[in-house]
Structure formats: C-alpha cells, structure tokens
Amino acid sequence: MSTTKTPQVNEVNEFLEIASDFEDPLEVIRESLSNSYDAGATEVEITIRDRPIGSEIVIEDNGEGMDYTDLESFFDLGNSTKRDPSSDAIGYKGHGTKIFYKSEEILVNTSKEGTNLRARMEQPWEKLNNRVMPEYEIKERSVKKGNNGTHIRITGFKSGRGFSPSSLTYNKIEHYLKWKTLAGSTAHYFTDDYHEMDVYITLGDEIDDTQETLKLDNKLEFPEEQIEPGEGKFPESRMCKHYPPRELTVETDDGDTATIKVVGMIGGKDARNELPTYGKHSVQFGIWLAKDYIKVERVNEVISHDNEFLHFFFVANCQDIELSANREKIRNKSSSIYQAIKEELSHYLSKIASDPWFKDYLNQRRKAKLSRRAKSQQSSVEDREKQIHDREQFMPSNDAEVVLGLERSNRNGTLPKIVVEDYNPDVEVNALVRQNGSLYASSIHHKLTDHFAADKPLEAVDKIICWSYGDRDELSELERHGYHGGDITFDLNTGRIEYQNGRKHNIHIVSVEQRF
Amino acid sequence: MGFQQKQHGNSGFEVAHEAGAARTGTLQVGDTGIKTPNLFPVVNFYAGGTSSSLYGGGIHRTMKEFMNGDEVINGGDYSEYFDGVMTSVASLTDYGITKERYEEYIDTPIKERDLFDFDGVLFVDSGGFKFLGDKTLDGSDFEVDVDQRAIIDIQRKLGADLVLNLDRPIEPDDDYETRVRKAHMTAQNVDQFLELTDRQRQTRYLTLHGYNYSMLNTFLTEIEKVIGKNRVHREFDGVALGSLVPLKDNKDKLITAVSDCREVLDDWGFDELPLHVLGISSSAIPLLAAVGADTFDSSSYLHAAINGKYHTSLYNTEPLDDVDFSDCDCPVCSDGKLVNWMEGDAEYQKDKLGAVSMHNLIIQKKEISRVREAINKSGTGGLVEYFEQSLSRHKSMQRHAHRVVNDSLGGYF
Numbered sequence: 001m002s003t004t005k006t007p008q009v010n011e012v013n014e015f016l017e018i019a020s021d022f023e024d025p026l027e028v029i030r031e032s033l034s035n036s037y038d039a040g041a042t043e044v045e046i047t048i049r050d051r052p053i054g055s056e057i058v059i060e061d062n063g064e065g066m067d068y069t070d071l072e073s074f075f076d077l078g079n080s081t082k083r084d085p086s087s088d089a090i091g092y093k094g095h096g097t098k099i100f101y102k103s104e105e106i107l108v109n110t111s112k113e114g115t116n117l118r119a120r121m122e123q124p125w126e127k128l129n130n131r132v133m134p135e136y137e138i139k140e141r142s143v144k145k146g147n148n149g150t151h152i153r154i155t156g157f158k159s160g161r162g163f164s165p166s167s168l169t170y171n172k173i174e175h176y177l178k179w180k181t182l183a184g185s186t187a188h189y190f191t192d193d194y195h196e197m198d199v200y201i202t203l204g205d206e207i208d209d210t211q212e213t214l215k216l217d218n219k220l221e222f223p224e225e226q227i228e229p230g231e232g233k234f235p236e237s238r239m240c241k242h243y244p245p246r247e248l249t250v251e252t253d254d255g256d257t258a259t260i261k262v263v264g265m266i267g268g269k270d271a272r273n274e275l276p277t278y279g280k281h282s283v284q285f286g287i288w289l290a291k292d293y294i295k296v297e298r299v300n301e302v303i304s305h306d307n308e309f310l311h312f313f314f315v316a317n318c319q320d321i322e323l324s325a326n327r328e329k330i331r332n333k334s335s336s337i338y339q340a341i342k343e344e345l346s347h348y349l350s351k352i353a354s355d356p357w358f359k360d361y362l363n364q365r366r367k368a369k370l371s372r373r374a375k376s377q378q379s380s381v382e383d384r385e386k387q388i389h390d391r392e393q394f395m396p397s398n399d400a401e402v403v404l405g406l407e408r409s410n411r412n413g414t415l416p417k418i419v420v421e422d423y424n425p426d427v428e429v430n431a432l433v434r435q436n437g438s439l440y441a442s443s444i445h446h447k448l449t450d451h452f453a454a455d456k457p458l459e460a461v462d463k464i465i466c467w468s469y470g471d472r473d474e475l476s477e478l479e480r481h482g483y484h485g486g487d488i489t490f491d492l493n494t495g496r497i498e499y500q501n502g503r504k505h506n507i508h509i510v511s512v513e514q515r516f
Numbered sequence: 517m518g519f520q521q522k523q524h525g526n527s528g529f530e531v532a533h534e535a536g537a538a539r540t541g542t543l544q545v546g547d548t549g550i551k552t553p554n555l556f557p558v559v560n561f562y563a564g565g566t567s568s569s570l571y572g573g574g575i576h577r578t579m580k581e582f583m584n585g586d587e588v589i590n591g592g593d594y595s596e597y598f599d600g601v602m603t604s605v606a607s608l609t610d611y612g613i614t615k616e617r618y619e620e621y622i623d624t625p626i627k628e629r630d631l632f633d634f635d636g637v638l639f640v641d642s643g644g645f646k647f648l649g650d651k652t653l654d655g656s657d658f659e660v661d662v663d664q665r666a667i668i669d670i671q672r673k674l675g676a677d678l679v680l681n682l683d684r685p686i687e688p689d690d691d692y693e694t695r696v697r698k699a700h701m702t703a704q705n706v707d708q709f710l711e712l713t714d715r716q717r718q719t720r721y722l723t724l725h726g727y728n729y730s731m732l733n734t735f736l737t738e739i740e741k742v743i744g745k746n747r748v749h750r751e752f753d754g755v756a757l758g759s760l761v762p763l764k765d766n767k768d769k770l771i772t773a774v775s776d777c778r779e780v781l782d783d784w785g786f787d788e789l790p791l792h793v794l795g796i797s798s799s800a801i802p803l804l805a806a807v808g809a810d811t812f813d814s815s816s817y818l819h820a821a822i823n824g825k826y827h828t829s830l831y832n833t834e835p836l837d838d839v840d841f842s843d844c845d846c847p848v849c850s851d852g853k854l855v856n857w858m859e860g861d862a863e864y865q866k867d868k869l870g871a872v873s874m875h876n877l878i879i880q881k882k883e884i885s886r887v888r889e890a891i892n893k894s895g896t897g898g899l900v901e902y903f904e905q906s907l908s909r910h911k912s913m914q915r916h917a918h919r920v921v922n923d924s925l926g927g928y929f
Contacts, residue, residue, distance in 0.1 A: 243929060347909065351928045354918030 015077055015101060016128050021326040022099035023160025025055055026173070030181040030327075031099055032059040032152070033199065034292075037182055037218070039063025039150065042197055048165050049204035053104055054156035055165040065112030065148040068138070071119055074108065075136055101125060104156025106136070114145040125158055169208045173201055177216055178276035179284070184220040185293040186315045189245040189263045194219075220315070222265045223274035227357065229364045233372055236364040240267035241357050243314070250344040252336040256320075260341055261293075262348060264314030266358055268365075272313065285310050287345065289330065290317040297330050302346040307353040311361070314352075316345055393516060395467075399425060402444055402467050402512055409515035418465070418510060420444075428456045433463065440508075448509060449474045457484060458499045458507060465510040529754065529790040529810075535896045536924040537778055537808040540888050543754075543790050545637040545677045545719050548599065552790065553805040553891075555797065555884050556602040556639050557877050558815035559583065561626055561674075563607070575818060578870025584633040590853045594874065597881050599636045600678075602813040605670050606643035625675025639813070640676035641756075641794070642667045642683060642723070664705040668712045676718060678754075681709035683723040685759040686731075699725065699735045703742035710743065710751050721754040721792060727769060729776040736784055748784075755781065756792040757809075767916045770800050771807055775923065778808035797880065799831040802887050802907060806899060806920040812884075817876035821869045826858075827876040830883040831910055836872060846882075848875040896925040 022028070029046055036044040041063035049056045066074060074097050100106050106121040121136035128134065159165065177183040177199065188194040201214040225242050229235035245263040265271075269281070277284045286300035286309035293315070300309040318341055322332040332338050352358065396402045403420050410417050421439065422432040431442040440462040443451050447470030451461075469475065475490045482488060486501025490509075497507040529552075531541040543550045563576035573580075582594045583601075603626075613621070627634055643662075664682045671679045682705040684698035706722065713720055722739070726732035740748045757777050763769045774793060781787055790810040797814030804812070817827070825833035828843075841849045841858060848854045854871045862868040890902035900921055908917035921928060 241929075347914070350914050351908070351918055351921075354915065354922055355929050356922050356927060357929070 011077070012128055012131050012133055015098060015133070018077060018098045018325055019101040019125075019128070022102070024163040025057065025157060025159050025165050025168070026163075026176050026180070027326070028057055028099055028154065028157065029059075029173075029177065029201075031097060033177075033181050033183065033197075033218075035097065036061035036063050036150070037195070037197055039065070040195070041149075043200070044197060045200040045202070047202040047204075048168065048207065050165045050206050051156070054158055055154075057152075057154040057157055059152045059154075060149065062149045065150055066108070066110040066117065067112050067115065068117070070112070071108065071110070071117055071138065075119070075121070100152070100154050100157075101128060101134070102158045103154045105154070107153040107155070108150065109152075110150040111143050111147050113148070114142055116141050116143040165203075165207055168203060170201070170203060170211055170214045173203070174214055174216065175276040175278045177201075178220065179278035179295065182292065182294055183216050183218050184276070184295070185218050186220050186245075186261075186263050186290065186317060187293040188219045190247070190261050222313070223267060223271045226271065233368065234268070234270075235368050236361055237268035237270040239361050239364065240265055240271035241355075241361075243352055246348070248344050248348055250337070250340040252340045254336060256337050256340075258318055258320040258337050258341060260316050260318045260344060262314055262316040262345070264312065264352075266311050266352070266361065267313065268311070268361070275313065281310055285313050287312060287314045287316060287349065289321060289341070290315050291319060291321050291323055291327075293317050294327070296321070296323060296327065299342055299345065302342055303349050303353065307349075307358075311358075312349075312352075314349070316341075396446060396512075399430070399444055399446055399450075402446055402465065403431070405467060405512045406444075406465060406510075406515075409512060412516070414515040429460055431465070433465070447471075448511075452478060452483065458486075458488075458497070459501070459505060461507055463508045463510055464497070465512065467512050469509075469511065529788065531788075533892045535891045535893075535899045536806065536926060537775065538806045538891045538899055538924065539808065539810070540891045541790070541810065543637075543811065545600075548635075548637050548677075550600050550637055550811070551885075551888060552810040553801070553884055553887055554600065554811050555801065555880055556600045556637075556811060556813040557598065557817060557880075558813055559598075559601045559603055560607045561603050561632070562621060574866045575822060575870045575873060578866050579818070579873055580632060582870070582874045589871075589874075590851050592847050592851060594847065594878075595633075595636070597874075597877055598634060600639060600811075601634070601636060602639040602641060603674070604641050604643055605667055606641075622670055622673040625673065627675050637677045638675060639678040640671045640674055640680075641813075642671070642680045664708040665712060668709065672713075672718075678719040678721065679713060680721050680723055680756055681706045683725065683758060686725045686727075687759070688727070688762050692734075695725075695731065696734065696738060699738035700742065702735075703739045706739055707743045710747060715751065715753070719753045720751065721756045722748075722752045723756050723758050723794075724777060724780075725757075725759040726777070726780075727759075727763065727773045729780055732777055732780040733783075736780065749786075752789065754790040754792060754810075755786065756794050758794040760793065761795040764796055764800070767800060767803060767913070768919070770796060771803055771916060771919060771923075774804045774809050775807035799907065799913060801830065801880070801884055802902070803913075803916050803920050805884070805887050805891070806903070807924050814880060817880055818873045820876050821873035824869075825876075826872055827879040829906075830880060831907065831913060844875065846875055846878045848878065900925050900928070 025048065032046060033044060036059070039061060041061035044059065044061040047058040077098060101124040103125055104123060106119075106124060108117070108119040110117050118139045119136050121134050124134040183199055197218045199216045199218065201216070202212070222242055223240050226238050226240050228239070230238050242265050243263065245261065248260040248262060249257060250260065251257045272281060272285060286298045287302050288295040289297055289299050295315055303309050303312060320337050321330050321341070323329065324331055330338070394405060394408065396405050403423055406418060406420060410419065416435050419434045420431055421434050423444070424430055429441045429443060431444045432439050433442045434440075441460055442463040442465050443456060443461050444465045445451050445454075446467055448464060448466040448468070449470030450466070451464050452474070469492060472492075478488055479490065483499070484501065486499055489498045491498070492509070495509040495511070497509060499505045499507060528544050529541055530544070531539050533540045539552075541552045543552050543554070559579060560576040561580070563573040578589070581589045582592075583598045585591055585593050585595065626632060626638060667682045668679070681702070683702045686695050686698055690698070702723065702725070709720070724732055724735055726735050736748070757774065760770060760773055763773070774791075778791065781789065781791065791808060792811045792813070793804055793809045794813060796804065797812050797816045801812055820827060820833055824836045826836050826839045827833050836858065839858070841855045848858075848871055856862070857867045857871045858875075860868060887899075887902065890898040892898070903917040903921055907913040918928075
C-alpha cells in the first residue's frame, strides 16, 4: 500500500518568522515606497508619530489602488501579484508587507477604478503570538472614478529594541531613504523614461520638530564634479569625478547571461560627505551590488587591494541577483552568474583604477600629506630654534648630541681629552673612545640610567659616557636589587661603577655635563 | 666577389594609419613590402642548413622545411609567415665550426642557395647581444676576429637585406659611466659601419640602447659626438632598440623603454624612421606596438615548442600532451600528417616540435595581424577594443593593457 502525503506549513509560524525579520520602522517605509512605486504612484506621503502604544505610521499614495486580489496579496504570505521577476516591479516575493503585522491594527483604505475597499485587521501581532491567524474585514463602496490611491494606517507598530521612532530625525530618515530605498535609485541614469516619484515624510513634533515635512525625489545623484584639486591643506578632499552609466554584459560557461548597469564616482572626503551617507564612510563606500537599483551588499573585493575602496562609490545593478526576504543579503552567491558578475565588475573597476585622473587624485592626496608634514617639520625647526635661544648652555637631548658635547668639551680644553674614534648607535657597545693613547669600549647615553634601561650588559664596557646621571633613585634601586644577577655599586663622587658578577669589574662614568 | 648584391634603391617606410602612438605602415625592403607592425621570426639557417647536415639541425631544419614548403612537411605553403626573417651572426659563433666549414657556409648568399626557397626580407643582426654578461662573440674556431668589419663581411656574404651595426648592449646594473663607455664603443662601430656599407644595397638600422628617455638621449648624444650630426640624421633607414632582453619579464619597464624611445626619436627628428625592438616578443608585442614599435623579432615560438608548449593565443600556452588540435584551424593543425607528428607519431622529435613551432609562429603572426587591423580602424577605438577583448582580460596583463590605453590611446573615460 502506498500513501501520498503533502508536507504541511504552519502558517502562523511562517507569518511570525517573516515579520520578525523586520525590526526597524524605517523598513516599513522602505517596503511602502516599493509598493507605491509598483502601483505607479507619483507621490507618497508618509507620516510617523510616536504614541504610547507604539508608533503610528500612515502611508498615502496616488497609485492605481488595490482591488480584492491586490488586497489579498497585501495580507497573504508569498502571494505577490507581481510574480514576474522580469517586470520592473520591486516586490514580487509577497514578504514585504508582512512587516505590518507587527502592530495593533492595520487599516487599508484603497480606491481603484470606482471601487473603494476598506480593510481592517485588529491585533495581528498579539493573535499571531497566541498562535491564532488574524482575520481582516473588508467593506466595499463605490466612489468616483479617477480618485485612485491607497491609504494605509499602522497603529502600534512594534519596533525592535533600539529602533524606536523617538530616535528618528529628519536627517536620519533622509539619509536612510537615499541610501537604502528606491529614493536612492540609480535607475534614472539608464533610461530617458524614468518613473519619477516624490516622497513626503512628516514626523510628529514629539519625534522631530525641526521642520514640517521632508520632500525627496527617487533619484540618487552624485555630488558635483570637481576635476581639479582645490586650495588649502586638503586640496584633494573636494575632488570628484563621475563615471558615466555603463551596461556590462556577462555570460557564464553554462550560457547564462546577465546585464550589469553600473554608475559611480570617485571622490575625496568632502565630496563624499555631500552624499546622504548612512553610517561611517568605511561601511558606506566602495562597490555596491544593487537590485531594483537599490543597494544591497558591497563587493569591495572587486577593487584590487592597493586601491582603497573608500574613494569609490559605485552602484552596480543586476536583476539576476537573488535577495533574502528582508532584502539585506544576496542569496545566490554560490551561483556561476554571481561569480561572473563579480569578475566583470572587477575588470571594469580595474579600468577605473587605472584612470589617470584617479592616479592624479591619489597623487594630490600624497603631495598634500607631504606638504603638511613639511610644514610640521618647519614648525618644529622653529620650536627648536626658540629652545636654543632660551637655554643658557648647550643641552643635549639625545645620545648623538652627547657625542657632540664630548667633542665640544675637548675643544674647550677640558682634561682628560676623550676622543670618540668610532660610534655605532645600533650596537650595544656603541662607541670606542681614546684617552691617553688607549682605546676604551664605551657606552654613550643621554643619561647613565639609559644604559640600564636598555638592558645592556656591563662586562664588555670600560666607560659609560653620559650627559647626566638621570634618576639617582633608579641607580639606588639597581644597587638594592643587583643587575643581571650581579652586585652593583655606584660611586658618583669618584665616577666609578663596581660590578661583581663572578668577577669584579670597574667601569668609569664620564659625565659630559660636568666637563663644561 | 662571387655573388650579386640586390639593389635597395626603393627601400623606405611609409605610415598608413595612426592610433595614438601606434601606427601601421609598410616597410619596403627591395621588392618586398612588409606590413607593420610585424614580426620577424628568428631562423637559424646554419643548423641543418647545409647539404652536409641533411639529417642534423633538429627543429631548425624542420622550420626551414616549412619555410620551403618541402614534401616532408606535406608540401603546404607557409611562405606568408616568412615574409621577413631574422637571423643572427651569432648563429655561427654558437657552433664550434672550423674555418673551412665557416667559409663554406658563407660562400653563397642564403637566398641563392638551392637548399632554401626563401625570398622574403633577410634581417641579419650583428650578434652584439652576445657581449651581454661578459660573454664574447668568439670567432676563434673559424679564425676570425669578430669586429665591425668582420660582422659586415658575414652580413654581406649571407645576402642580408637589412643590417645592424655591431653594438655594445647595456645591462640593468651598468652605471652611467659604463653606459657612456659602451655607447662610445658602439659609436665607433657605427662610424665604421657607415663607411663599409652601402645604403643603396642594404637597409641600415642604427642600434639604440637605453631603458628610458634620458639614457637614450645620452646614447644618441654619444653617437652624434663620434659620427657627426649630419650622418646621424641622414644615413639610417631605421632604428633598433636593444638591451631589453634582461627586462623581458618586466612589462612596465619594456613599455617605458619603447614609449620613451619613440619620444626621443620624435625629439631628435627621427619620427619617420621605423622602430624595431630587438629580442622581445609574445605577449609584449601588442603593448609595445601600442606605444609605437613597428617591428619585432622572435624566437619564442621555437623556445615554447622546445619546452613542449603549444600556443593557444599570444599569451597562453598549453602543455603539448593536453592539446585538442581540432580547436585550431591553422594550416598545421588542419593537416592530418602534422597533427599526427604533434601527437607524437613522428620519427624524429624535431618533426614533432618543429610542427608545434610552426603552429606557434602562425599564432603570433595572426595576432600581430589583428593588432594591425585594430590600428587601421579609424581613431583609437579599434585598438582600445582589441585590448578590451584580449590582454585586459588576463589578470597579469590587465594593468599593462590599461597603462597603454591611458598613456597612448586616450584612456577609457
């Protein structure tokens, strides 16, 4: 006997799972914009208010509106009416609107071709969590034709921790929308017949009262070009060059083809700051792969390691990449088409990196850095000149100057004459000096304590030549604890070190300061 | 003298198209017009090239059978790949031959020998590169002191159409004084070379040595000091840039040397002269042609074959054992007998590898003809597209392709 079974889906759990993927109220806006765009809207108004029971989000557009089927797919899971991935519709998985389930109430009021539908779902999140599938009620009435559009009100939206609407500002929303949603679309670079859509955002005064409304278009635009370096300390920082839209075609060994539409710019820090960035430059710039002309993930590895990705901002759109439900990740990374896309991008970017302008830009950066360094050296020369004027006598500040001081004391006729015959700062016994016709292995340091701080042995040294003794307590500590396992005593009056480590060894201390 | 010299009254170089610094043209040597950029395969006429070495000569012999279209290689006509060939005076000194053997060998000009059916341009270099790295050009076995006079004698007796002066190549480690001294020695040879050769009979190329503009400028200044301004400017039909073999693996330096050489030549008023690049071939050819080189010589087709490498393109080789010969439609790979040879069914190893050499040469010649076609398209677009489809698709070559596109062809953006 054979039995056929169909695997079952736990619908409630699926809804919970998908809706849980979304946490940030800004993601609600992203999904709403995509829906309005797909409905052909030319204007969308979004209002967010912070209410005690959670946030209230209202989305209103002048798109074509929804009929019963559209409304079903709005509430259903995985039942998009936009199933054809080759259409230019953004949502086709039927996942996006399920973010709305994380709320107290969903109200949809939509008009399409003379029919108005009002759908209401109460307590969707609470019911899902109680393992009950929430229902929605639809009321129909006739309206005048031509007043198409959709009004959605989400009440009590449950933001994830750290995503509460009170943390929103107009500035944050603007940058988010331009960076992460179709408000930052690069599609307009590739068509003369671009579907333009204006976006109006209003935040309740309790969230941000700095302006009434924010108006945005749905185009990402690059900062104005500036081919030549500017003035000042950072002449390269406003340099910016656009690389015009290009269509690249790739083909895999299996014969699959894909088109990449890439556009971008290279720019200095100031130029990049004119973009609506959403985070640090290091996590924002580089090469973005996009789908529906909305950035998804960066592929900075397509730029060779010696070209810092930070200067680059390129958006490479390809409809053949596949996305995770929340659109944050690319799913088909192991496919040959994804590899081919990366290879082609790598080739294209290698041409950009070889552009003489880019080399000039890097050169400007380097030159500016050198000139800043030269300036700081100049100022340090001035400081040093001042120190010379201010001091009363020669005062070395490093080992080599002690050598100079010793020579100067000889010239002044100080006895005994001690002449440095050989000086090599890289070795432990760094000098050989001549005194009364004999050569002595010596260690020359700014301070006597430096010899011990450098952990140099004493056995091979006849003299330690220093400007001054340094911290005498340090010397006393050495006498207390010994040095390299041997006993040591300093007699600064006679200028002697007595060191006993198996064998007794006397070392002469020359204080150059005392020779002046 | 027991031979006739060909008259070279109609030699010259005419530029047809320019794309950035790259150019196509015709190098007319006697009756033969060679389309440039072009490649002179290096052919060793001595090895297996006398009646007494009928069964010797190895791969060199097989190459000459291809050149002749002999029955033994199935009678195919390969003459188009031998429109110009280079041979070296050093191909004699490499063999410890006796005076008799030497005199017998240079007794008759190459083109007049019954053994060869060759009527292309014969470019005979001076063997100066043998001075590299303390080596000498040693003619002691055949009792000849190798100096400029002896070299010209050999070049003339072999029936050379195109000749080079005896030169003293530089090496990467040479200091300024050494380079100037070598330039001075070369200049003295050039002085003698101009006296002993007749431009009406032979096309004369001046050798240049230097890796950048300043070195080449210093070199030409030394030459001018010795032979005088007028002669530098009037007596040569072309220039040959030498000393690049030690840099052969550093494409950046090769590109700099050739593009700087063209710049020096322009500044010295030599822009009309064809520029030959000595001893460099394979994947460097398109890059160097793009920055203004007109001709090349190559023995890499032979060396690749000797090392068991079969060219699938100018820049790629496959081990001979892995090759599917049906992927190639060249005359060698389309000839059943020759394919059998390459697959190992040959009586002599020279035949197996000789056929591979011929195939490799065809690949190189075809590629350079593609470079010519790309330059001939109007503007620089053709050549940029050529690089886009070829070298810039190879990770190791990409940087160099981008460089010549940016430096010489107007860039991508």
